[in-house]
Amino acid sequence: MLYRTTGQFKTSYAADHALFPVRQDAVLMVIVLLFAWVIFPLTANEFVFQALLIPVLIYSLAALGLNILTGYAGQLSLGTGAFMGVGAYACYKLITIFPEMNLLVAIAISGLFSTAVGVAFGIPSLRIKGFYLAIATLAAQFFLVWLFEKWAWLYNYNASGAIQVPNMDMFGIRVAGPTASSMVQYYFVLFVVCVVTYFAINITRGRIGRMWKAVRDMDIAAELVGINLLKAKLIAFAVSSYIVGVSGALFVFLWRGAAEPNLFDIPLSFRVLFIAIIGGLGSILGNYLGAILIVALPVILNIIPEVFGLDINAATIEHLNIMIVGTLIIGVLIIEPHGLARFWAIIREKLIIWPFPH
Amino acid sequence: MKKRFRSVVFGTAICLGSALAVPPAFAEDTIYAPNLAYRTGPFAATGIPLMNGQRDYIMMLNARDGGVNGVKIEYDECETGYSTEKGVECYEKTKSSAVVTQPWSTGITLQVLPKTNVDQIPILAPGYGFSPMSNGKVFQWAFNPPASYWDGASMMLNYVSDGDLSTLGGKKIALLHLDHPFGKEPIPLFEAMAEEHGFEFLPIPVGLKEMQNQSAQWLQIRRENPDYVLMWGWGAMNAGALSEAVKTRYPMDQFIGIWWAGHDDDLKTVGERGKGYKSISWSVPVNDAPVMADIKKHVVDAGDSLIDNPEDMNTVFYQRGILISMFLVEGIKAAQEHFGTKVVTPEQLRWGLANLNIDDAKIAELGMTGMLAPFSTSCDNHTGHADAWILQWDGTKFAPASDRISADRGVIEPLEQAKAMEYADANAPWPINEECS
Numbered sequence: 001m002l003y004r005t006t007g008q009f010k011t012s013y014a015a016d017h018a019l020f021p022v023r024q025d026a027v028l029m030v031i032v033l034l035f036a037w038v039i040f041p042l043t044a045n046e047f048v049f050q051a052l053l054i055p056v057l058i059y060s061l062a063a064l065g066l067n068i069l070t071g072y073a074g075q076l077s078l079g080t081g082a083f084m085g086v087g088a089y090a091c092y093k094l095i096t097i098f099p100e101m102n103l104l105v106a107i108a109i110s111g112l113f114s115t116a117v118g119v120a121f122g123i124p125s126l127r128i129k130g131f132y133l134a135i136a137t138l139a140a141q142f143f144l145v146w147l148f149e150k151w152a153w154l155y156n157y158n159a160s161g162a163i164q165v166p167n168m169d170m171f172g173i174r175v176a177g178p179t180a181s182s183m184v185q186y187y188f189v190l191f192v193v194c195v196v197t198y199f200a201i202n203i204t205r206g207r208i209g210r211m212w213k214a215v216r217d218m219d220i221a222a223e224l225v226g227i228n229l230l231k232a233k234l235i236a237f238a239v240s241s242y243i244v245g246v247s248g249a250l251f252v253f254l255w256r257g258a259a260e261p262n263l264f265d266i267p268l269s270f271r272v273l274f275i276a277i278i279g280g281l282g283s284i285l286g287n288y289l290g291a292i293l294i295v296a297l298p299v300i301l302n303i304i305p306e307v308f309g310l311d312i313n314a315a316t317i318e319h320l321n322i323m324i325v326g327t328l329i330i331g332v333l334i335i336e337p338h339g340l341a342r343f344w345a346i347i348r349e350k351l352i353i354w355p356f357p358h
Numbered sequence: 359m360k361k362r363f364r365s366v367v368f369g370t371a372i373c374l375g376s377a378l379a380v381p382p383a384f385a386e387d388t389i390y391a392p393n394l395a396y397r398t399g400p401f402a403a404t405g406i407p408l409m410n411g412q413r414d415y416i417m418m419l420n421a422r423d424g425g426v427n428g429v430k431i432e433y434d435e436c437e438t439g440y441s442t443e444k445g446v447e448c449y450e451k452t453k454s455s456a457v458v459t460q461p462w463s464t465g466i467t468l469q470v471l472p473k474t475n476v477d478q479i480p481i482l483a484p485g486y487g488f489s490p491m492s493n494g495k496v497f498q499w500a501f502n503p504p505a506s507y508w509d510g511a512s513m514m515l516n517y518v519s520d521g522d523l524s525t526l527g528g529k530k531i532a533l534l535h536l537d538h539p540f541g542k543e544p545i546p547l548f549e550a551m552a553e554e555h556g557f558e559f560l561p562i563p564v565g566l567k568e569m570q571n572q573s574a575q576w577l578q579i580r581r582e583n584p585d586y587v588l589m590w591g592w593g594a595m596n597a598g599a600l601s602e603a604v605k606t607r608y609p610m611d612q613f614i615g616i617w618w619a620g621h622d623d624d625l626k627t628v629g630e631r632g633k634g635y636k637s638i639s640w641s642v643p644v645n646d647a648p649v650m651a652d653i654k655k656h657v658v659d660a661g662d663s664l665i666d667n668p669e670d671m672n673t674v675f676y677q678r679g680i681l682i683s684m685f686l687v688e689g690i691k692a693a694q695e696h697f698g699t700k701v702v703t704p705e706q707l708r709w710g711l712a713n714l715n716i717d718d719a720k721i722a723e724l725g726m727t728g729m730l731a732p733f734s735t736s737c738d739n740h741t742g743h744a745d746a747w748i749l750q751w752d753g754t755k756f757a758p759a760s761d762r763i764s765a766d767r768g769v770i771e772p773l774e775q776a777k778a779m780e781y782a783d784a785n786a787p788w789p790i791n792e793e794c795s
Contacts, residue, residue, distance in 0.1 A: 046454075050447070149565075159546050160539035160542055160543065161537075164472070164785065166786070177472070177785070178472030178473050178476060256442075256469065258468050258469050262566050263442065313664075314395060314436055317437065318397075318437040318439065
């Protein structure tokens with residue numbers, strides 16, 4: 001009833017190819033955007049911005065980048081954290097060399113550095129597949145983090161080896177650095193995430209996206225129908241690394257404010273990979289759902305005992321938290337191995353045929 | 359299926375509800391002092407005794423005196439697992455009602471340091487953090503009493519040279535350090551000192567992933583055969599280094615750790631074979647000090663402590679935790695007296711921490727005679743630069759093995775000044791307090 005699609009006739013190809021052919025989807029999207037752009041910023045306090053909203057968006061973006069490579073093009077990568085690091089360090093060097101540069105431009109350019117590194121490490125993907133490719137990307141992970149530690153030029157020879165975000169203005173508004181307001185940072189991140197997501201949806205449902213899916217499902221068959229495998233895979237690596245690099249720059253500049261090399265180490269790669277897997281490989285929506293589960297849920301679980309006035313030891317809460325989130329992840333993957341996005345797809349399907357299920 | 363949907367909807371509703379809930383307000387007559395503790399994760403073994411000491415001192419004051427001048431201190435922990443990300447989350451969560459931030463990691467300190475100017479909340483980082491924080495003009499909200507890492511490095515050099523640094527000429531000193539902001543802290547000072555006094559300085563980094571397997575580093579030490587190995591280690595790295603030192607038969611009495619590398623439990627794993635290992639320390643365990651008796655009586659025997667065994671009170675780290683809470687409480691007391699209020703604000707506490715006067719009489723009054731050296735802070739000196747001792751492991755416990763050692767402030771101060779200004783420039787516009795004389 002809520003999701004009745006009867007009566008929504010498409011009379012032109014353009015209408016049939018619309019981003020949301022079903023009207024209810026579009027309405028739902030508008031509601032989500034309304035929450036993201038108006039209601040959350042109006043109600044959130046500093047803690048909600050810094051611990052929930054901004055990280056969820058940034059992690060979703062990183063997972064989106066990985067999902068294009070792994071979920072759409074079928075190339076498993078374990079180097080996401082390091083590629084985020086490339087974006088972050090590139091952005092840091094750009095804004096320290098050219099202090100007048102607009103932060104948005106710097107972030108857009110820093111994605112290109114990540115693209116170059118990603119493509120370089122993607123070249124072997126034509127020859128090595130599956131787990132072996134994962135190992136090659138793992139090499140990228142270790143090599144790049146080692147480089148972040150040893151190449152002092154990257155962090156401007158800072159004694160602590162960490163990079164720090166200076167105060168930066170854009171059109172007279174402080175957008176990054178310690179004195180920037182959380183709301184401005186949130187809107188900045190939200191803007192970038194919305195733009196990238198829009199492009200990602202359109203790439204993945206267009207010609208290139210179909211090419212990737214063909215390669216993912218069976219690369220020999222894809223080659224036989226005339227798809228250039230090397231090109232398809234390298235485009236996937238390029239687009240994916242670009243998005244991951246942008247998310248890395250946002251990660252440091254709009255959220256953390258400072259970073260040391262080991263921040264980009266393998267736990268970060270795994271975290272992003274888990275978000276993509278739990279959210280659902282080969283879906284855009286899944287990245288957001290996955291990030292909410294992995295990033296936001298532990299924070300919320302941490303404050304629940306306090307809200308209900310329970311006096312539990314902080315370490316015990318942390319242990320409980322790890323257990324609950326772990327159980328949930330296993331539970332979700334048992335009930336629905338295709339991730340949360342598939343979960344939503346089932347709900348939507350049921351709603352469409354409700355109240356007369358077959 | 360339908361049931362599952364309902365539970366999903368219900369779960370989402372709960373999540374949303376609690377996400378928008380505001381952290382609870384605290385009663386008017388208490389002072390909220392959170393601690394960004396780490397009782398979980400790879401550094402938990404070193405964190406737990408420190409946190410227990412901090413907690414028990416405050417519990418003791420609340421039980422014995424009813425708080426500080428009649429105001430109870432609400433000690434609360436926010437678990438970080440030593441993760442910078444969780445640390446910042448904890449900072450954001452607690453900052454609205456807290457009088458102080460105790461970040462407990464150099465990484466978290468670096469992260470929150472620039473924010474404190476905006477949020478106007480003091481950082482208390484005793485014996486860790488960024489050494490130039492000592493400059494109170496630049497770092498108006500940060501305090502690292504009683505000694506900074508650069509003080510520690512200078513004291514170690516003074517100790518190995520018997521107070522005459524010129525004797526170090528031609529010697530070789532290795533620094534085994536964690537490859538992390540914390541471990542890199544003393545390098546600028548060592549480099550400056552090496553240039554001035556003509557000794558060879560050899561930094562040997564230990565990556566976070568190599569903490570437990572330092573065979574490569576110790577192979578290098580064996581090959582280079584330095585006259586002294588100084589260690590900036592933490593958590594699992596210390597035990598790893600000690601067992602490798604035993605294996606390579608490096609002379610233990612030429613092996614000196616910073617104060618965080620003097621943890622009883624790390625040494626217990628090597629026991630007798632670690633005999634002779636030294637650690638510079640601004641705190642000395644005095645098991646029969648009056649304050650220890652009070653804690654035993656009011657907290658441990660009353661069953662309010664988190665320690666399992668009263669024997670655990672006799673460790674370096676537990677007693678150092680007590681001193682750390684003492685700095686905070688003395689800061690609160692100073693602020694209460696100066697401003698004539700009971701419940702101090704973060705702004706007032708900043709004044710209190712900048713006017714700590716821990717002299718011998720005060721130490722005796724607190725029942726801590728012998729546990730630390732006297733020091734005082736001021737508007738432009740946020741560290742105090744107290745003296746320290748060398749503690750030596752005798753096979754079962756740490757015992758002082760030297761007189762009080764001072765740092766060469768004349769060498770450190772210009773370096774602190776330069777680095778502090780560098781930091782301020784990199785983070786411009788950065789407020790500088792010119793009122794300090």
